[in-house]
Amino acid sequence: MTVKVVERPRRTFATQIYIVEVWKGLAITFRHLFVNLYRHVLHRANASVTIQYPEDPAVLGHRARTRHRLLKRDDGSPRCTACLLCETICPAKCIRITAENAPDVLVEKRAKTFDIDLGMCIFCGYCVEACPVDAIHMDANDVAITSYSRKDMIWNMAELMGDKKKPASTPDA
């Protein structure tokens, strides 16, 4: 393993008088200004990097952890077997599951209710790691989860599975 020694750039007289450096900086910013103006005039898409979020969709990274999603089996029943591993590992204690007997004997158990309080969730992703049956993901890519009350931050099972749309929160609720 070799060590690469990087020479610290010397302060020469040319950089010290600053005029040349100012001009170099101005050349860069002027180039950006005029190139971007040209693109704006032509309505090119790459004129700016701004994402105008409420109008345009939010652009999220591939590995972004967003709102939870409960997955289903091929027959449409929830994958969750109510093993409570996610509820146990959750550091924020935002998951509340009640279990019931499943009609399928091979599955034995299933969730009767599955509530996640997103107001308490810290988006650590432990629940996804802990799940043995791959029933919970954090890839809904939904970042607009705000509400007017703490109560409205709690999502129930149907909403997490996408069977039911979460009702919009109102200020007086």
Add this chain to the structure above:
Amino acid sequence: MSGLTPELLAWTAFKVLAAILFFGMNIAGLLGWVERKQSAVMQDRIGANRADIFGITLLGLFHPIADAIKMLTKENFQPKGVYQPLYSLAPVIAMGAGMFCLAALPFGGVVQFAGRAWSLQPIDCSVGVPLVLAALAFGVHGVVMAGYASGSNYGLLGALRGAAQMIASEVCLASSLAGVLLIYGTLDFQQAVTWQGAHVWGIVVQPLAFILFLTAGAAVTKRAPFDLPEGESEIVGFHVEYSGMKFGMFLITDFMESIVVCGVIASLFLGGWTIPGLDLPAMGPLGGALMLASFSFKVLALLFLLMQIRWTLPRFRFDQLLDLCWKNVLPLSLLNFLATVWGVYLWR
């Protein structure tokens, strides 16, 4: 002055009001928009574009109007312990000094119209250049007053910084002009512009003075990269205790001073209202309009350059600024003056 006739007085009052309220305030308002948009476009952003009237945003041009409404309707919060007379007077003095300078700028020459000679310079004065420099220097009183009267240590620190910075840059401002004024042989803006129209632009004979004056001018406007009287992260600034429209007046003052500095540069280095190859004073009203257009264009181009510099360079440290002014710009401008004296002596 040949007789103060009523129509001459009215014309002068109209010119002064037009220079301050139409030229000054409109460009100052527009600069708020330019500042946002120019910085945004050169940084690959879009910039403020949300203020709208009936859904029309017009590239964010309504933001200055929204700013004005916000500042006028904001609570004028005043802390305990301010010294009321100076506290109220400070923004007026700061802005008034800038406005007065505007009225002394040569917006145009003398136009023959309807059998009379109409001067387009609001305040026709044979010592226009020292007048503008003195009024510009008077603005520092507003800064010091604001810091002192607000009864806050942070305000006072900002005011002291402002005073030291503005004195340093005022000295450079005046000394860098010495050479170019010696060549013109006048202290009158109008004659300086006429000289440049007859010979060459000042930037050709005094390129070093142009750069030095631009540097000192950027420092005297208290805007980045020399915005040391206001440091958001350290001392906030001399106007820390001001709110509402009083704060807005300090904001406008910076823009006003930028316009003044650009106006002085345009009239002493870039030929003022002259257009090369055109004899504007002989063209009557059309010539007058062209004078105003030429001068405004030069001022706006310089403001564009200053704004670009403001968004390109990182902020100076305070000792760096004082070193720049006292140890570099001032000796260079004095050397430039000595060389000019020698040159003029040999040339005559």
